[in-house]
Each structure stands twice: as C-alpha cells, then as structure tokens.
Amino acid sequence: MKLLTDVSAINKAIESIAKRGAKLDHDIQVAAVSCLNHVNEHGDTTVLDKLVLAMPKGARKSALTEWACAFGNVRMLDRSNQHDQNAIEQGRLFAKDKTKTFDLDGAIANMWYDFKPEPDLLTTFDAAKMVQAMVKRYNKAVKDGAAIDGIDDAKAQLAALMQSLDVQGTGL
DSSP states (O other), X not given: OOOOOSHHXXXXXXXXXXXXXHXXXXXXXXXXXXXXXXXXXXXXXXXXXXXXXXXXXXXXXXXXXXXXXXXXSEEEOOTTOGGGHHHHHTTOOEEEOTTSXXXXXXXXXXXXXXXXXXXXXXXXXXXXXXXXXXHHHHHHHHHTTOOOOOHHHHHHHHHHHHHHHHHHHHTO
16 A cells, blocks of 8 residues: 555545545445335345445445335345245345335435434443443344353453443542
8 A cells, every 4th residue: 555645645535535435325326226116116125135235344334224124115134033034044135025115205315325324423422322232232132042152251341331430420
C-alpha cells in the first residue's frame, strides 16, 4: 500500500470515495427494489440473497435486510424453524412471505440505507442499551439452541462491569 502524503491527494481520494459511495448506494437501491419486484412476480428470493451476500464488508447489510422485510413480501429465515433449515444450509437468507404484500412505492421512496441508522459518532455511550442488546442476543442464542461457550469468562467480565458501574455511579 502506498500512503498518500500530500493533503490535496488525500482530499482527492476522499472526494472519490464520497462519489463512488453515493453511486454504490444508488445502485444497491435499484438492485434491491428490482429484487423485491422479482420476488413478488416469481416467488424467487435467491436474487435478494445474492444481493445481500454481494455487499462489501463495510456495507450495512442489516439495514438492507430490515428495509427488504419492511417493503417486500419476504421474511428472514429462522434457524429455529425446522422448515427453513434446508434453505439456511444452502446459504440462503430470505423466504417469500405470503402474508405480506410488496410495497413498490414505499420501496422506491425509502432508501435502504436509512433503515437501522448508525448511531451518532459523538453520542454518549448508553450502558443500559448495550446490556439490553447483549441480553437479547444471548436469549436468542439460547432459544435457537446454540452452544454457549465462555460462561466463566462472561461471568468475570460481568462482575468487572458491575464494579465499574458502581464506581461510575458513585462518582469515585
């Protein structure tokens, strides 16, 4: 990797990233609406699976999947649903949901990247929200029958967190 050492070259790279990022966001929107339309017309969710799996590592896949479930007649596959196991083993993510209708106008009007927005980078850390999310993930793993590793280490980390929260709460 060759580093950029000139500020103008760095700024030029940043401008290029912004332009390419905006184009990629638009291209994903067009492809995603097209995928939802394809699911609606043919019942085939594999193109939507491919789109999500093709997204770059830095892309917000969870925002796209929530957007798709909000406007498409699709649902996420569920590891705890025996009927979904075969599709999951094939690397699939979605199934057609016959109880939902495709909202083409809503899908066009609402950009995928506006779903599940990222928190403000300068926000205060919300300890309660973090613990709530951790408990939710743990409970889902238990419900799904996942093997739970590292219990003793987790208890030690929780004890350290509790002690830290006590110190923070007293102002010491």
